Structure formats: structure tokens, C-alpha cells
Amino acid sequence: QQQVKQSPQSLIVQKGGIPIINCAYENTAFDYFPWYQQFPGKGPALLIAIRPDVSEKKEGRFTISFNKSAKQFSLHIMDSQPGDSATYFCAARYSGYALNFGKGTSLLVTP
Amino acid sequence: DAGVTQSPTHLIKTRGQQVTLRCSPKSGHDTVSWYQQALGQGPQFIFQYYEEEERQRGNFPDRFSGHQFPNYSSELNVNALLLGDSALYLCASSLAISTGELFFGEGSRLTVL
Numbered sequence: 001q002q003q004v005k006q007s008p009q010s011l012i013v014q015k016g017g018i019p020i021i022n023c024a025y026e027n028t029a030f031d032y033f034p035w036y037q038q039f040p041g042k043g044p045a046l047l048i049a050i051r052p053d054v055s056e057k058k059e060g061r062f063t064i065s066f067n068k069s070a071k072q073f074s075l076h077i078m079d080s081q082p083g084d085s086a087t088y089f090c091a092a093r094y095s096g097y098a099l100n101f102g103k104g105t106s107l108l109v110t111p
Numbered sequence: 112d113a114g115v116t117q118s119p120t121h122l123i124k125t126r127g128q129q130v131t132l133r134c135s136p137k138s139g140h141d142t143v144s145w146y147q148q149a150l151g152q153g154p155q156f157i158f159q160y161y162e163e164e165e166r167q168r169g170n171f172p173d174r175f176s177g178h179q180f181p182n183y184s185s186e187l188n189v190n191a192l193l194l195g196d197s198a199l200y201l202c203a204s205s206l207a208i209s210t211g212e213l214f215f216g217e218g219s220r221l222t223v224l
Contacts, residue, residue: 042217043203044215089153098144101153103151
């Protein structure tokens with residue numbers, strides 16, 4: 001059973017646009033929600049992470065919005081660039097246990 | 112500072128064979144986790160090692176086994192390979208006492224024919 005559901009599966013935006021990737025979870029015990037970026041042939045790299053006591057977190061051009069009551073969180077990429085083209089994964093975990101990943105979103109930023 | 116290193120990067124096996132994948136964690140990290148990433152999917156947790164013991168295990172059969180050495184490096188062994196075992200195997204390291212950030216290696220691409 002997929003514990004973290006991610007959408008959309010793929011996304012195309014123009015340079016400068018703001019792609020938004022959404023994730024939903026069921027387990028209210030989850031206490032850590034990271035986003036990972038993966039380029040072809042590489043392992044996932046941590047972009048940004050949030051805990052449920054915070055509704056928003058920004059790091060550079062990346063922002064996580066977190067809605068605890070709806071059990072949803074999303075990634076926004078401001079002023080997107082062609083170099084942001086990659087696969088993005090949301091994940092969730094509770095209290096030191098393993099990360100549960102979404103299925104990923106393939107993002108293409110066109111020039 | 113070396114990150115997580117994995118070997119081999121690519122390998123091809125036939126059904127029924129056995130494979131061993133290796134991982135060296137990021138310097139200073141003491142916990143190693145293994146994930147399987149099928150093509151077009153998110154990583155799936157296999158197991159985690161800390162202090163040379165398996166601490167957690169995902170929903171994988173006993174054909175998947177592992178080991179952690181005193182220097183914190185780790186091996187993943189898969190016996191009786193099936194076609195469905197073809198995937199990218201990712202090793203991730205972390206500090207057991209940390210907030211949970213995982214650092215991933217670039218993976219070992221296993222193809223089973």
C-alpha cells in the first residue's frame with residue numbers, strides 16, 4: 001500500500017514558471033517530510049524538509065507548504081530553470097523509521 | 112569529504128544467481144539503509160543497519176540479506192535472483208542520532224536476465 005501519494009506524474013513548465021508538486025499521506029504519526037531531487041544516473045539528493053509543526057519552509061527557490069489537517073504537503077519551485085529538470089520525490093517517515101517515498105514527478109523546464 | 116560510495120555501478124546476472132552489493136557510508140555516519148528503486152518508481156526500503164545489526168526491515172523476502180561491518184560499511188546480498196529483482200539499488204547513510212537526513216549513493220544498477 002502506497003503510504004505517500006504524489007502527483008502529478010509528470011510536469012512541463014517554461015523557464016521562470018512555478019511548478020507545484022503535491023503529496024498526500026494517511027499516517028498521522030509521520031513527523032518528517034523531505035523532498036528529494038534525482039537526476040538521471042544519480043542517487044536522490046535532499047532538497048528541503050519540513051516537520052508538521054511548521055506550515056511553510058523556504059530554502060532558496062524551493063518552498064514546502066504543509067497542511068497538517070488535510071494531510072497534504074507540496075513543493076513549489078520559484079523562477080524555475082532548465083537545470084531544475086529532474087525527478088522529484090516526496091517522502092515521509094515517523095520517529096526514526098524508514099522513509100516512505102512517493103512515486104516521483106518528472107519535471108521538465110523548457111527554455 | 113567522500114560521500115556515500117557504492118560498488119559495482121552496473122552488473123548483469125542471470126536468474127537463480129546470487130549478487131553482493133557494497134556500500135561505504137559518508138564519513139562520520141554510522142547507519143546504513145538500503146533501498147530498491149524500480150524503473151520509474153520511488154525507492155522502496157529494504158532494511159537498515161546500525162551497530163552491525165539489522166534494525167528495521169521493509170517488505171522484502173528473506174532472499175534479501177545484509178551485513179554491516181565494524182567500519183560501518185555494508186553489503187546487500189540477494190539470493191536466487193528473479194527477473195523482478197532488476198532495479199537500481201541505493202545505499203543511504205545517516206547518523207542514528209540525527210534528525211533523519213539520508214545521504215544517498217549513486218546506486219548499483221542490477222539487471223537480471
